[in-house]
Amino acid sequence: MAIDLCNKSPAGLAERDPGSWEHAVDEPALLEDLGSEQRDALNFAYRTTLSNVDPRFVAGDPAAWSSDFGYALDKVAIRLDNRPNDVLRAQALNHPDPVLREQALFEYADRDHSDAIELLVQAARQDSNRELRWDALWAIEKLGGPEAITALRKFLADDDPEIAEWAKLFISELQTGDPAFDARTGRHTPGRTFDETIYLLIHCDLYVRLDDSNQHWGKISLSPQGLARIYGQAHACPNVATREKQLVIAKTISGLHADGSPHCDNYLFRGFTDRTRRDRGNFFFESLVPRTFFKSGHADDPSQGVRQANIGFARYGTWHLEPAFQVHNEPAIRYVRGRFQGWGYLNLARIAGKPLEEVLTPGNGVLSTLHDPEVGPMTNAFILGTFKGKLNDWDGDGVIDLNSRDVYSTVDGEIDSDQDGVPDEPGLTCCDYRTQALI
Known part of the structure; x- marks a missing residue:
């Protein structure tokens, strides 16, 4: 970010x-x-651009732009x-x-x-x-x-x-300030759990508290593929009927399980969406999910103990609709962008002095919370960044795919390994480390 x-x-x-x-x-x-119509259009574009100006550079109350x-x-x-x-x-x-x-x-x-x-x-x-x-x-x-x-x-x-x-x-x-797209057609596949499976690019910074004085901070900037390797590749999975109030972010980490299966880590988000414009929605969503916190700082590694905790995360931004792509008689989301923030734990002793090849490994970092008596004091990373996701043509046939990506989640975020819409185990939203061996 x-x-x-x-x-x-x-x-x-x-x-x-x-x-x-x-x-x-x-x-x-x-x-x-310029003609009068062109000048009107230019003035409109100028006013639109003003709404995208970074508030840090606009005079006014520092509480709004310096916090x-x-x-x-x-x-x-x-x-x-x-x-x-x-x-x-x-x-x-x-x-x-x-x-x-x-x-x-x-x-x-x-x-x-x-x-x-x-x-x-x-x-x-x-x-x-x-x-x-x-x-x-x-x-x-x-x-x-x-x-x-x-x-x-x-x-x-x-x-x-x-x-x-x-x-x-x-x-x-x-x-x-607004996206533009080409004129390719889109394809929706009926019968799948989600109306759309949008592949997300996520870039984030981890600001790590290096000591208890709060005076020394470190920073790791993760590229989209670097973040996906550690924390998992994410897909935004909305359904037309419920997208204004909830969606699932389905993540999979490759290379974590010894049997080669993807590590599934799903988050059900809920929140509000502003629909005062027909072509887009502005949203603020939050997630609160039960997770096993690994005190080793590495997913699926219980060697230093575990703790059951509720992990929170926030995401907010805007999705843009495509009238040419219809799903259940409604325009599909063609593009989404926004910001996110949450908390994490990095085991600094585990990564100190290691080459990057040994740091950017699957699961080598865990999300955390401040609201747990054991996990809270261990939390040492503030995570924030930006995300973007666009519908793509994944099979190269010239047609954009709306929901062809494989995601292992029910509409409520439960693990669904065969993608039949029925949870493998009701209430289970993340792979159970006790049944999966760490590589």
Whole structure:
């Protein structure tokens, strides 16, 4: 999430040349050259853009613009990833593991070097990993500015339609605040548990309290694939009939169970949605689920004891509807974006001095809570970040798939390994470590 703050602090805005917008537009036009309808449209776009301005840079009550805990921590936290910049650049392009290539890219972008966009473009052009390519485009959007728009335009005609659409979407968000999409058709598969299974890109920062004085903080910035490796790949799973008040976030961690089966970790979220606009919904949802807390700091590792606790998490943002994609006579959600926050526990003794290859491993970090007498004192990480999810064509047939992704959850978040809508065990929302052996 801190990448979003790059180039946007008051000091950074004062010291850095933001570049000329004439390099980000095809044919600059003078205001007096525009017709009345064009000027009206421009004024409307301007007013719309004002609603997206970071409140930290708007005069007013500091309680409204200077009270972001993550923003405060980002200014004082030390980086727990201390690799030199030249090592990051080399690993971003050449590491054999795509997750670690992407992690190096996001760490480098978070450091806000002047050549960050250049490196991201190079990776997005040449990398063989599809997800790394679109995640690199997202990092370019996060850095923002005219240079980002110019860079993203290079991918509008990409051979991969998903890369091209992500580029189109990110450019539109930078220019207007709203996403834009291509004209592909969509396909809904009837008879599945969820009307949509939206693959989520999640970028987050973990701010870790390093001692009891509250004066020393560390920071780990996780790329989307890095986060998915540790905490699981997430899908947002709404149903049209209930999406304004609840949905399931279904997560699976690969490589945690010895038998190769996915580790399922489902969260039922409930909340409010504002539907004053037909084309979107603004939401604030919370989840509170029972979980086994592993005092080792590693999922499914009970070697240092366990504790049953209720884990809370919050997510809020906006989903955008696509009238061309109809499900039960209602427009489907084509795109969702937002923020999230919660608490976690990192066993610092477990990761201290270890190379990143041994840190970014399945389950090597657990969510936590402050509201438990045993777990609360162990909680040492504030987790926050941003997420985006778009419907994609997963089978390459040129048609966007609404709900083809395999998710192992009932509508209430219970584990459903055969996806028949019936829970494996009523009330069980996360794999039971006692029946699964840790690798």
